[in-house]
Amino acid sequence: MKIPVIGIVGGVGPYAGLELNRKVFENTLTDGSDQSHLEVLLFSAGARVPDRTEYLLGREENNPAEGLYQALAALSAAGAEIAAIACNTAHSEKIIGPLKERISREGPKIELLDLIEETGAYIRQRFGSKTAAGLLATEGTLATGVYDRLSAERSGRIGLIMPEPEVSALVHRAIYDRDYGIKARSAPVSARARADCLRAVDHLAAKGARLVILGCTELPLALPERNIGDLPLIDPGEVVARALIHRVAPEKLKPES
Numbered sequence: 663m664k665i666p667v668i669g670i671v672g673g674v675g676p677y678a679g680l681e682l683n684r685k686v687f688e689n690t691l692t693d694g695s696d697q698s699h700l701e702v703l704l705f706s707a708g709a710r711v712p713d714r715t716e717y718l719l720g721r722e723e724n725n726p727a728e729g730l731y732q733a734l735a736a737l738s739a740a741g742a743e744i745a746a747i748a749c750n751t752a753h754s755e756k757i758i759g760p761l762k763e764r765i766s767r768e769g770p771k772i773e774l775l776d777l778i779e780e781t782g783a784y785i786r787q788r789f790g791s792k793t794a795a796g797l798l799a800t801e802g803t804l805a806t807g808v809y810d811r812l813s814a815e816r817s818g819r820i821g822l823i824m825p826e827p828e829v830s831a832l833v834h835r836a837i838y839d840r841d842y843g844i845k846a847r848s849a850p851v852s853a854r855a856r857a858d859c860l861r862a863v864d865h866l867a868a869k870g871a872r873l874v875i876l877g878c879t880e881l882p883l884a885l886p887e888r889n890i891g892d893l894p895l896i897d898p899g900e901v902v903a904r905a906l907i908h909r910v911a912p913e914k915l916k917p918e919s
Contacts, residue, residue: 669742
């Protein structure tokens, strides 16, 4: 039986799709040959997708859902049957809701995995519900409650610990600053951006977090560790990469290290 082709909407930010693609390959069991890898289509669609944070904060009038829809339609036309969007902030209900509705109403025929839902399922499975989870993210993600779905009683409550405003602003600058931010300097990340992110992790740990969700696809570039001390770092990009593999070829999913 032919294994379905995976699609990735990238370009949101610039390296996010590449990172998700890499994580799919890194989590795939192969025999060492090119031919044993999964087929993946990456569309780096940043030019057609307005900034998600700017939209959520009311500084951009065009909903990014339109550009994301175009990218998914293009991936479907190219042969992808299941896809994920390499952006946390795009999973705000104000963006992902209209996008899902349009896909359901008009097509294309492509299954879209929800990064937030997959992250919640992973945390509940590994750490149990009622886990105290710190959240690092853009100001748009925090201000509009993108991750609030994890606290829903019906799916097993995960308690979210938010950074104080001055720390969330520090993290936002570490992502967006045109001089030292991760979007501007991804390979390698600047020492200042990494230091600010480490400071934010320490801040959440002091507030009682038992794990920290890296709720922006840029953040794992600055914090590639799986743990800082005894504190697990949860990378939603890796979570959804593993979910994609499990959906199309579960026998090819590497055991979690």
